[in-house]
Amino acid sequence: MSRVRVLVGTKKGAFILTSDGQRKNWDISGPHFAGWEIYHLKGSPVDPNRIFASQTSGWFGQIIQRSNDGGKTWEQPGSPEGAPVMSPDGMPMGESNLFVYDSDSPQGKPLTTHQWYDGTQHPWEFKRVWHLEPSLSDPDTAYAGVEDAAIFKTTDGGASWSELSGLRGHGTGPDWQPGAGGMCLHTILQDPSNPNRIHIAISSAGNFRTDDGGKTWAPKNKGLTSKYIPDPDTEVGFCVHRIALNPSNPNTMFMQLHWNVCRSDDGGDSWKCVSGDLPSDFGFPVVVHAHEPETVYVVPILSDSLHYPPEGKLRVYRSRVGGNEWEPLTKGLPQENCFVNILRGAMSTDTLDPCGIYFGTTGGQVYASADSGDSWSPIVRDLPSVLSVEAQAIP
Numbered sequence: 420m421s422r423v424r425v426l427v428g429t430k431k432g433a434f435i436l437t438s439d440g441q442r443k444n445w446d447i448s449g450p451h452f453a454g455w456e457i458y459h460l461k462g463s464p465v466d467p468n469r470i471f472a473s474q475t476s477g478w479f480g481q482i483i484q485r486s487n488d489g490g491k492t493w494e495q496p497g498s499p500e501g502a503p504v505m506s507p508d509g510m511p512m513g514e515s516n517l518f519v520y521d522s523d524s525p526q527g528k529p530l531t532t533h534q535w536y537d538g539t540q541h542p543w544e545f546k547r548v549w550h551l552e553p554s555l556s557d558p559d560t561a562y563a564g565v566e567d568a569a570i571f572k573t574t575d576g577g578a579s580w581s582e583l584s585g586l587r588g589h590g591t592g593p594d595w596q597p598g599a600g601g602m603c604l605h606t607i608l609q610d611p612s613n614p615n616r617i618h619i620a621i622s623s624a625g626n627f628r629t630d631d632g633g634k635t636w637a638p639k640n641k642g643l644t645s646k647y648i649p650d651p652d653t654e655v656g657f658c659v660h661r662i663a664l665n666p667s668n669p670n671t672m673f674m675q676l677h678w679n680v681c682r683s684d685d686g687g688d689s690w691k692c693v694s695g696d697l698p699s700d701f702g703f704p705v706v707v708h709a710h711e712p713e714t715v716y717v718v719p720i721l722s723d724s725l726h727y728p729p730e731g732k733l734r735v736y737r738s739r740v741g742g743n744e745w746e747p748l749t750k751g752l753p754q755e756n757c758f759v760n761i762l763r764g765a766m767s768t769d770t771l772d773p774c775g776i777y778f779g780t781t782g783g784q785v786y787a788s789a790d791s792g793d794s795w796s797p798i799v800r801d802l803p804s805v806l807s808v809e810a811q812a813i814p
Contacts, residue, residue: 421812423769424489425777426470427785428457431803433472435490442775442789445798448490459764459807461551462489466558467813471577473548473563481547483563485577489813497578545569550764552607556614564604568595568621572633583633586619591638591655598622598658598677599723605763606659610686611666618672618687623658626674628687639687643676660703661763662687665712671741673715675705675763680717682742693742698729704766708791709774713741716776716792718761726781727758735778737792751795752786759784764807771812779805 432450554560610616658677694700708714759780783802
């Protein structure tokens with residue numbers, strides 16, 4: 420029987436939680452990288468021993484960590500000093516790792532501005548890696564979404580990275596604006612039926628898609644609405660909090676927008692609202708059941724200024740019909756005086772049967788359900804504030 424590994428990134432380190440297929444008793448390893456913000460960890464779906472981690476510090480900058488033994492030991496690939504190499508054309512990074520290099524700049528000189536294709540100057544500082552997405556087919560290939568918004572790719576296990584510059588070179592780039600959490604590229608989804616198709620989401624620019632492996636990108640926000648955007652035909656400017664899909668039906672996608680839960684049935688070409696009877700249509704995460712493409716989960720919070728559950732009751736909401744009709748899942752979750760938040764990357768599913776659902780809170784709890792959300796129990800309490808949760812079934 421497969422085991423389950425849950426990778427948890429927090430504001431003060433990373434934790435690895437493991438259990439057998441029953442998912443009742445858990446072993447806890449950590450903190451790894453104690454004291455550092457770990458924005459995201461994710462394991463390779465090809466090699467269960469390979470894990471990538473985003474280690475960030477306002478003082479020391481950004482480091483990419485890699486494990487080849489399931490998180491027992493870690494290394495910083497690509498540099499003897501430990502700083503990863505992330506540049507548009509493979510040139511070495513400076514020690515601070517805060518800037519990328521433009522392909523037109525002199526080698527060895529970091530840029531603090533980026534020349535957009537329309538000829539205007541816009542500052543572009545590489546602050547942190549928000550999301551790491553290992554390839555579906557190659558353990559040495561992975562993608563990284565960063566702030567300010569850009570996407571990078573490695574094909575040598577993180578030793579070097581190259582920017583997929585067509586995204587920032589897209590004509591709408593100068594119109595992108597940061598959300599409250601910064602202008603972060605926080606979600607990367609690969610289409611298992613088409614290796615050249617990748618979806619990404621940026622706060623607060625919107626949803627974008629490439630169909631040629633990252634050479635060119637197009638905004639995919641048709642049908643989205645926002646009370647903050649007066650132009651109904653605008654291509655960008657939408658504060659997308661998260662997007663999700665089921666690999667068996669990748670054309671059907673779900674989105675947690677700043678306000679509204681949305682659905683697409685054409686690979687993101689168009690969207691419609693499916694918030695239905697949710698107590699609040701504001702929230703951050705959205706995930707899809709591993710075996711049921713029409714079963715989707717969200718965690719509503721009160722508003723964009725009040726980041727806690729309505730009525731102080733922690734409730735996950737599930738729709739078994741792809742939206743509009745939602746049921747609260749409360750068994751095992753606190754139903755009074757609960758004022759935590761669940762961030763956009765802090766919810767995940769495993770692929771066992773029945774499907775396991777996991778989420779972490781800003782209060783440091785990680786909850787698990789081994790029965791598709793019908794009941795919940797805490798795996799661990801009192802961790803630092805949880806930034807990300809990734810679950811994976813492993814041999």
